[in-house]
Amino acid sequence: MSMLKEKLAGIIPALREEIKSLLKEHGELQIGTVNVGQAYGGMRGVKGLICDTSLVEPDKGLIIRGYPILDIQNRPPEDIFWLLVAGSLPSEEESADLKRELAKRKGVPQYVWDVLNAMHPDSHPMAMLDTAIMAMEVESEFRRRYDEGMKKEDYWEPMLEDSLKIIAVLPEIAAGVYRIRYKKGALIPSNPDLDMGADYVAMLGFDDQSGTFGDLMRLYLTLHSDHEGGNVSANTCHTVGSALSDAYYSVSAGLNGLAGPLHGLANQECLKFILEMHERFGGVPTDGALTDFVWETLNAGQVIPGYGHAVLRVPDPRFVAFRDFGNKHCADDPVFQIVDKVFNIVPKVLLEHGKAKNPWPNVDAGSGALLYHFGLREFDYYTVLFSVSRALGMLSQLVVNRAIGTPITRPKSVTTDWIKSQIKAAEQQA
Ligand code: NMX
Ligand code: MLT
Numbered sequence: 481m482s483m484l485k486e487k488l489a490g491i492i493p494a495l496r497e498e499i500k501s502l503l504k505e506h507g508e509l510q511i512g513t514v515n516v517g518q519a520y521g522g523m524r525g526v527k528g529l530i531c532d533t534s535l536v537e538p539d540k541g542l543i544i545r546g547y548p549i550l551d552i553q554n555r556p557p558e559d560i561f562w563l564l565v566a567g568s569l570p571s572e573e574e575s576a577d578l579k580r581e582l583a584k585r586k587g588v589p590q591y592v593w594d595v596l597n598a599m600h601p602d603s604h605p606m607a608m609l610d611t612a613i614m615a616m617e618v619e620s621e622f623r624r625r626y627d628e629g630m631k632k633e634d635y636w637e638p639m640l641e642d643s644l645k646i647i648a649v650l651p652e653i654a655a656g657v658y659r660i661r662y663k664k665g666a667l668i669p670s671n672p673d674l675d676m677g678a679d680y681v682a683m684l685g686f687d688d689q690s691g692t693f694g695d696l697m698r699l700y701l702t703l704h705s706d707h708e709g710g711n712v713s714a715n716t717c718h719t720v721g722s723a724l725s726d727a728y729y730s731v732s733a734g735l736n737g738l739a740g741p742l743h744g745l746a747n748q749e750c751l752k753f754i755l756e757m758h759e760r761f762g763g764v765p766t767d768g769a770l771t772d773f774v775w776e777t778l779n780a781g782q783v784i785p786g787y788g789h790a791v792l793r794v795p796d797p798r799f800v801a802f803r804d805f806g807n808k809h810c811a812d813d814p815v816f817q818i819v820d821k822v823f824n825i826v827p828k829v830l831l832e833h834g835k836a837k838n839p840w841p842n843v844d845a846g847s848g849a850l851l852y853h854f855g856l857r858e859f860d861y862y863t864v865l866f867s868v869s870r871a872l873g874m875l876s877q878l879v880v881n882r883a884i885g886t887p888i889t890r891p892k893s894v895t896t897d898w899i900k901s902q903i904k905a906a907e908q909q910a
Pocket of ligand 1: 784790836
């Protein structure tokens with residue numbers, strides 16, 4: 481048995497007991513209210529979901545199991561998965577065991593490459609990634625065990641097995657998507673001696689002599705791993721998983737949501753925005769020119785990609801980590817310099833514009849410029865990188881949810897006529 485499975489088997493009974501007694505003794509305790517604005521407004525701020533893997537505090541950003549993301553930014557992505565799912569950081573021995581377990585599960589079946597090669601040459605890399613994950617659904621241990629008649633308390637075990645398989649193959653699939661989509665030549669196999677970041681960079685086909693691109697990739701995979709339970713991808717994955725769809729269905733569904741420009745696709749939009757400025761102004765624009773460009777974008781009814789957030793009300797610490805990395809490794813790069821200048825100007829403009837509740841940068845504001853610097857210039861690929869990382873969070877949430885027996889998601893919807901009747905009744909009472 482893997483050390484992670486052993487660890488989870490040890491903590492799950494107490495977790496179940498704790499939730500059972502919480503529900504028994506406090507199930508009726510009110511923890512929030514919902515108003516008409518929230519019902520029409522994407523349920524913003526409604527507390528109706530449990531997610532123990534991580535928390536996003538409006539004034540602090542991502543906190544994974546009690547650790548602010550900046551305090552653990554240098555931990556490898558595998559350790560972050562352990563932390564997300566088991567609730568504590570792994571020891572050296574546990575970390576090495578998890579890496580061995582992942583290495584055992586590497587290897588992408590040929591039928592996945594056949595499917596990807598058969599897709600339209602202009603397919604978006606996210607459509608290719610999600611299709612590849614769906615194609616692999618046939619491998620699901622959860623589905624196999626469910627079909628055999630598995631007990632509810634055992635659900636988490638094959639969910640963990642499917643999670644480890646997906647985490648093990650995802651960098652290879654993602655790198656394959658890159659090489660097939662952009663006609664980069666033969667696929668490059670995974671090298672079990674490299675860490676996840678360096679291996680991914682090598683499979684993409686980059687010659688990273690200094691190891692700095694590998695460091696960026698490791699940081700990237702760690703920073704994007706999770707962002708509590710209410711964001712579009714996590715929430716979608718949670719809902720699909722709650723129907724006992726297996727991890728392949730659930731993660732693929734979540735990533736389809738990540739592929740939207742208001743969510744993970746903002747990273748490609750963001751670099752596009754930065755490069756447009758670079759091209760229009762022949763380099764780094766002056767403050768005045770940049771301010772005008774931002775107003776032009778807003779006046780055209782478009783959003784400023786990489787800025788704003790549904791929960792955060794401060795600069796995203798994940799952006800801060802990328803900016804620090806950029807200042808250390810590519811401060812002279814004009815594309816990175818534009819990102820920095822945008823950071824100095826956009827929040828002021830958004831405040832004056834007066835619409836966005838959060839004028840600060842989110843995770844997508846700076847990551848693309850760093851990838852661009854290291855030669856990964858096909859920016860419609862960037863959300864695939866986000867996906868490889870976010871799968872860690874979605875999968876850990878699926879394992880925890882099956883462990884604690886989370887039921888099928890089914891909130892109540894109401895009609896506009898019902899809302900009108902409530903308003904009428906409230907007016908009559910006043
Ligand atoms: N540029 C222009 N307008 C904005 C921006 C922005 N960056 N952010 C919010 N607004 C507008 C928003 O469109 C809305 O306008 P309207 O009333 O006309 O519909 C208004 O401000 C109020 O929106 P908020 O309540 O501040 O934001 P909300 O919680 O609805 O949405 C985002 C959050 C992240 C979707 C939104 O800020 C946005 O569209 N940002 C740009 C896209 C982006 O960077 N997405 C990536 C998020 C991180 N991720 O990776 O997922
Ligand atoms: C995320 O990382 O998922 C994004 O910041 C979006 C969110 O949390 O709503």
